[in-house]
Amino acid sequence: MTKAKTNRLEALKMIISSQELGSQNELLNALSREGYYLTQATLSRDLKQLKVAKAASMNGKYVYVLPNETMYRRVKTPRRASDMQLVSGFLSINFSGNMGVIRTRPGYASSIAYNIDNSDVPDVLGTIAGDDTIFIVVKEGADYDDVIDELSYIIPDIDNYER
Structure with missing residues (x-):
């Protein structure tokens, strides 16, 4: 297409x-x-x-x-x-251990997860996406602020999210 x-x-x-x-x-x-x-x-x-x-x-x-x-x-x-279409769809991100959950507007999760998986994000091992939620696996011991900084190249709105 x-x-x-x-x-x-x-x-x-x-x-x-x-x-x-x-x-x-x-x-x-x-x-x-x-x-x-x-x-x-x-x-x-x-x-x-x-x-x-x-x-x-x-x-x-x-x-x-x-x-x-x-x-x-x-x-x-x-x-x-x-x-x-200019809106990224990102709503929030939260971490627990080496896992993270990204919330998006309905319908945006799969495209954001695809972009994460196909970019060089050193501290993210992979993602699983639903309709409005992305599950990310973060490398053991990675700093959450570093992960957010790395993701900011893919999700510009993540910089505005209060950590």
């Missing part, structure tokens, strides 16, 4: 999770406001690939929804999808 398509699908997921849209035309308009210009046929293929469905909203209107609502919960104040 190309980077452009990956970015488009991510924007589509953000739009669906932040707005109540009931037609493909509304989705196409929302995507064009984000700088994605595509045909209805391409949108249909994207919706099928993402397994998007329609469901009744609180007001009874049928709107597009993602298959796993915990992954992209509806936000109360809609923002541009491109703005939402």
Whole structure:
């Protein structure tokens, strides 16, 4: 999958999770406001690939929804999808012994864990990710502040976290 398509699908997921849209035309308009210009046929293929469905909203209107609502919960104040993509998703990190738990926004854990596992973080042996939680194994005797400093290259928001 190309980077452009990956970015488009991510924007589509953000739009669906932040707005109540009931037609493909509304989705196409929302995507064009984000700088994605595509045909209805391409949108249909994207919706099928993402397994998007329609469901009744609180007001009874049928709107597009993602298959796993915990992954992209509806936000109360809609923002541009491109703005939402700039957020790292990091929420907190805590340690116990040689283990750590990183909490993220729903849907962000696997991509952050992937980045940790594919970077040279000397004090982290590996990760296991769920939807909003990452379990990390830290080298025995590693200093937690050093681990956080090493992770700051992957998770910029971690610098703002109170230790």
